[in-house]
Amino acid sequence: MASLGYVGALGSALSNIGVTLSIGHGVQREIWRTRAGLNVLHWHPGEYNRYDKEHQTPIPIDQVPVSIPSAVKGAEYAVYKHSPLxxxxxxxxxxxxxxxxxxxxRDFIACRLLVxxxxxxxxxxALSYTWGTLARDVPIFVVPNPPPEELVVSEALPVTPQLYAALKRLRRETTSRYLWxxxxxxxxxxxxERSQQVLLMDKIYEGSIQTIIWLGEEDQHCxxxxxxxxxxxxxxDPKADVATVTYAFAADRGFGNxxxxxxxxxxxxxxxTRAWVFQEAVLSKELFVRCGGMExxxxxxxxxIDAVMRVQYNAGGYARSLIQTTVGFETVDLIQHARQRCEDESCQRFVEPNFLAVLFEAMQQFRATDSRDLIxxxxxxxxxxxxxxNRIIPxxxxxxxxxxTDATRRIITEAQSLSVFxxxxxCEVGNLHVPSWVPDxxxxxxxxxxxxxxxxxxxxxxCLGRPHITDDAVTDFTTLLVKGKAILKIGWLAPRNFEVSYYRDGIxxxxxxxxxxxxxxxxxxxQRRLTAEQVADRWxxxxxxVLRTLLAxxxxxxVQPLPEKTKxxxxVLSDEKKIMDMKRKMDACEHVPNPSRWQEDYVVLEKLFEWALIAQKKVLFTTKAVDSVDGPDSIHLGLSASAVQVNDVIALLHGSQVPVVLRPADGGENQWHVISQCYLEGWMYKSDAENNVWWDEADGDYFLLI
Structure with missing residues (x-):
């Protein structure tokens, strides 16, 4: 541990001076790499790429070993019955x-329940933990009030093995401990009772002196x-933290990382990944993470983890960082961001998000055994x-x-917005049959x-900020009536879409x-019979x-529009390989001509990596007229979900800040399915809508969404 302490002591110094240690070539290189990374510590995580939940599978809590004493396993007891609240x-x-x-x-866990x-x-x-899928078959014995001198094995509440392990770790030697x-x-x-108590959850966690996050028993990684x-x-000190992690990783290489x-x-x-942990952690006064005996x-x-992420990001980019290799990095970031109410102007999220914004942030990360708990x-x-x-009652x-469906309708009605689209x-049905305007x-x-x-x-x-107004005359719970205008149809889809999850071969x-x-x-x-002159005149x-469309x-x-000129x-795109090569040389402290130019280009290239994430799982398209009158003026470039089809309709809808792709439903007059939002060149901004003669308030139509 002496060497570790030495490394840790040097960590804080690195933020103030440049040092080169004779600990070996690899460590020396890491020091200089870290110094290069320190200049970009202002970087705000933003959204990352949270929109693909399948990139990493969590370790199920049931796979974390738990030791249950044989006396507890074989104990006989009557199941305790709660008195109604x-x-x-x-x-x-x-x-x-x-x-x-x-x-x-000592082996048995004894408790009292107080109302x-x-x-x-x-x-x-309060305890925040994961239930898991194992049976609730480990007894926690409930004793009467006042407790007897000796434990009488009689009534007990069966709990999961993981909860038993947590309570055994949290139990004190000589005094009681009050937990929720x-x-x-x-x-x-x-x-x-479950429905009633859910309504009190915020008060319960806000009222606790602290919340203990139980990750499970310890293993060789603790x-x-x-x-x-x-x-x-x-x-x-973020700079010192990054330096400390860099040294620690470098010193650890002989031990297999x-x-x-x-x-x-x-x-x-x-x-x-558990849905309930967001509320539990955000609302608590103090938070402690417990893994076995480690707190x-x-x-x-x-x-x-911020420091580890930065070190990994500098060394191997986005795809090799904690953002991509773990489920927990983004969860911790979401929780801390919500606890602190981020005021960083570069952050993409508002300081005071609405309910839908909270749900959408959470749904990028969390799962629930009972799908109702996702609301x-x-x-x-x-x-x-x-x-x-409009409040949702469990x-x-x-x-x-x-x-x-009820939650989605209430959200739309409250916000007078179709942002839920x-x-x-x-048109993917999924495991449940809900209307197309209701998210899965x-x-x-x-x-x-x-x-x-x-x-x-x-x-x-x-849509010029025009609100959606819910029509109370529509009595069918599964339909939604919206107002807007069908402006174009999808006429052509590019043969290639963007199913690639990471940029292995570069942007x-x-x-x-x-x-x-x-x-x-x-x-x-x-197909559209345009001459080269017509194409040049139109674009x-x-x-x-095309680049602006691919980046939406x-x-x-x-910031929209793009702050950088497309030229x-x-x-920068065409020079990508050379920019990356110069960046590697600068990180290695090798001489490069005009380093400020390459550093500036690298900053733009990093922005391109972020902006291009919008293209994942989408497709470039062109449009045609809704009616039979078609011509160059009806051809626009767009980007939408890869599920869109030729002849899908693009509509501007009251309450949606971007165009929406709709598809006629089979067998129903003026009945439509919601497909997705889209980017449509020339139709995204207030000035576009005001200058477009096709968009007229008096000429609006109604669409019945099913």
Whole structure:
């Protein structure tokens, strides 16, 4: 450990001076690489690429070993029956975890259950954990009040093995500990009580003195992880943290990168994907992460993984960082961002997101065993800022389809907005049969990042800010009547879409700008019968127009239109390999001519990597007229989900800041399916809509969405 302490001590110094240590060539190179990375620590994580949940599978909590004593496994007991809680009152149960010295209960866990009003509870802690899928068959014995001198094995609450392990770790030796644990404190057999207690969840977690995040029992990775935490300075200093992690990783290479593996393993624990953890963690006063006997403040966990991510990002880019290799990095970022209410102007998310924005952020990350909880887990008043008439009331007697449809209708009515179409699923039915205008909340982003995401900054205003007005005369719960105008149809789809998840071959290869331009020229010449002069007149810079469309004019960033000229972006794209080569040389402290030029180009290239994420799982298209009158003026470039088809209709709808692709439903007059949002060149901004004679308020149509 002496060498580790030496490395940690040097970490804070690196932010102030340049040092070269004689610890070996590899370590020396890492020092200089870190110094190069320190200049970009202002980088704000933004959204990352959260829109593909399938990139990493968490480690199921059930696979984390738990030791259950044989005496506990073989114990006989009667199942404890909860006494009903009073209805319409803010009363909860608290678990009094009796000490380990309680007579004859070292292996057994003994407790009492107290019923108290929230205003009268003793100081308590809340437990945030993962249930898992194993049976609830490990007894927690409930003793009467006052407790007897000896434990009488009689009534018990069966819990999961993982909860038993957590309680055994949290139990004190000589004093009681008061906890709120949903599996015990809520009668899970009583749907009415479950619904009532969900409404109190925000008060329960806000009222606790702290929340303990239980990740499961420790394994071989906990030791190296704890070493990393130990190396961090007490005071937060991002530059020093990055330097410390760099040294720690370099010194660890002879041991098979066990520290990097430890961080990755911990962030892939099941807890980081559970829907309820967002509310539990965000609302709590203090947060501590517990893994077996290791306990870490949440803020220190965040510091460590931020530093690890930056080191990995500098060394290997996005695809080799914690963002891509773990499920937990983004969860921690979402939680801390919501706890601190980020005020970074470069952040894509608003400081005060609405309920839909919270749901969309969460659905990029979280899952739930009960699909109704994909809505119910976010009903805290801090998130659900809906008017009383539109507030969502949990009801576990309702079906998943009813809960999802009801929540979506209330969100639309409250916001007078169709932003929920950001989760358009391209007519994919999924496991549940819900209307096309209702998201599949278990898989919101089938087609990558939407063109406009609720809660993220956007300058798009295709419908001039006109609100959606819910028509109360429509009585069919499964339909939605919207107003707007069908402006164009999809006339042609590029033969290649963007199914590639990562940029293994570079951004130029991924976008294939030259290939798209040549294919488009052939289409315009042979199918649309346009001459070269007509094409040049319609698009003076066709390559620039295609690039702007593939990037959706900066939809993935914080500024639209794109802040960089397309000619400059094309130059950087064509020089990508040379820019990356110069960057590697600068990182290695080799001489390069005009280094400031290459550094500036690299910054633009990094922006291109981010902006191009919008193209994932989408396709370039051109349009044609809705009616039979077609011509060059009806040809526009667009980008939409790869599920769109030729002859799908593009509509501007009141309440949607971007155009929406609709498809006629079979067998119904004026009935439509929602397919997805789209980017449509020349139709995205207020000035576009005002100058377009086709868009007239008085000439609006109605569409019945089913």
């Amino acid at each position: 009073p209805q319409n009152r803010d009363e909860i149960r608290l678990l009094e975890l009796l000490p380990a010295t309680f007579p004859k209960s 108290r009003r929230l205003s009268e509870v003793p100081q308590y802690e 644990v949903d599996q015990i404190c809520i009668d899970q057999t009583n749907n009415n 030791g190296p992880f704890e070493e990393m935490i130990y190396l961090l300075n007490d005071e937060a 066990r520290r990097q593996d430890a961080v990755t393993n911990l962030l892939n624990r099941d807890w980081f 870490v403040p949440f803020v220190k966990l965040k510091r460590l 119910y887990a976010f009903l805290a008043s801090r998130f659900q800022n809906l008017q009383p008439k 009801d576990y007697d309702k079906s998943v389809e009813w809960v999802w 950001a989760a358009g699923r391209g 909340w278990s898989y919101c982003f089938r087609y990558g990042r939407p063109i406009a995401v609720p809660g993220c900054k956007s300058s798009f205003k295709a 130029n290869e991924f976008l294939d700008l030259n290939g798209h331009v040549e294919t488009l020229k052939q289409h315009l010449a042979h 003076p810079d066709l390559a620039g127009a 004019d900066g939809a993935y960033g914080t 400059e972006l094309q130059r």
